[in-house]
Amino acid sequence: MRKQMTEMLKGTLEGIVLAVLSGRSAYGYEITARLREQGFSDLVEGTVYALLVRVEQRGFVDVEKIPSEKGPPRKVYSLNAQGREQLDEFWHSWTFLAERIEQLRLTQTEGDK
Amino acid sequence: MVARWIESLTGALEQKKEYRRDKARLDALPEPYRSAAAAMHRYLNYCGGIVDGETLIAMIGDLADLWERAAADGTPLREIVGADPVEFAEAFAQAYEGQHWIDKERARLTEAIDRAEREEGK
Numbered sequence: 001m002r003k004q005m006t007e008m009l010k011g012t013l014e015g016i017v018l019a020v021l022s023g024r025s026a027y028g029y030e031i032t033a034r035l036r037e038q039g040f041s042d043l044v045e046g047t048v049y050a051l052l053v054r055v056e057q058r059g060f061v062d063v064e065k066i067p068s069e070k071g072p073p074r075k076v077y078s079l080n081a082q083g084r085e086q087l088d089e090f091w092h093s094w095t096f097l098a099e100r101i102e103q104l105r106l107t108q109t110e111g112d113k
Numbered sequence: 114m115v116a117r118w119i120e121s122l123t124g125a126l127e128q129k130k131e132y133r134r135d136k137a138r139l140d141a142l143p144e145p146y147r148s149a150a151a152a153m154h155r156y157l158n159y160c161g162g163i164v165d166g167e168t169l170i171a172m173i174g175d176l177a178d179l180w181e182r183a184a185a186d187g188t189p190l191r192e193i194v195g196a197d198p199v200e201f202a203e204a205f206a207q208a209y210e211g212q213h214w215i216d217k218e219r220a221r222l223t224e225a226i227d228r229a230e231r232e233e234g235k
Contacts (some may be wrong), residue, residue, distance in 0.1 A: 009119040029182075044192055045183070048200060049193075050177050050204045050208050051204075071182055071185020072182060
């Protein structure tokens with residue numbers, strides 16, 4: 001179960017993070033904390049950080065360095081126009097997949113009867 | 114050894130300086146973050162497969178940001194690397210779309226299949 005969840009998350013985490021950022025800008029830890037609150041309890045900060053690095057490299061987010069009381073400045077990520085486009089595409093793919101998979105499940109349940 | 118290798122790769126003095134500065138940031142971390150960061154750095158150099166200097170420098174800078182933040186917040190190590198550090202390091206390396214040594218072989222495979230396909234069409 002856990003392994004399967006990890007595999008499924010791999011393909012969707014980018015969209016999930018972009019969706020979190022579409023509400024408002026955030027820094028890495030805030031994003032991780034919010035997702036953990038929502039039940040992604042196994043999610044670690046490093047995974048989210050690696051993903052943020054990736055979306056930054058691909059130009060989906062703008063990054064601003066905000067000084068913090070201790071340690072290095074915090075990198076605050078906000079979704080830009082290109083990121084919004086990517087997020088739209090994600091929702092589109094997600095809807096397609098979710099509908100087809102649900103259809104499969106219904107067909108299977110019918111067959112079980 | 115890695116430092117000499119990177120010099121031959123990057124050439125540019127500015128890049129070298131930046132690399133050294135970021136490397137020094139990793140070395141200055143308090144334990145256990147220093148050991149974890151050093152191990153990750155080694156793995157990324159070894160298995161990241163990245164060949165262009167600019168990407169390598171962006172990567173080490175991000176690595177330093179990550180571990181300095183973790184050290185400042187006192188985040189437990191496992192909260193950063195998760196249950197499988199290898200998987201984490203690889204996800205991290207994959208974030209960089211720089212040139213990888215495997216790219217040449219990938220292009221070769223693609224080209225070979227294209228060529229074979231043309232033969233098929235005849």
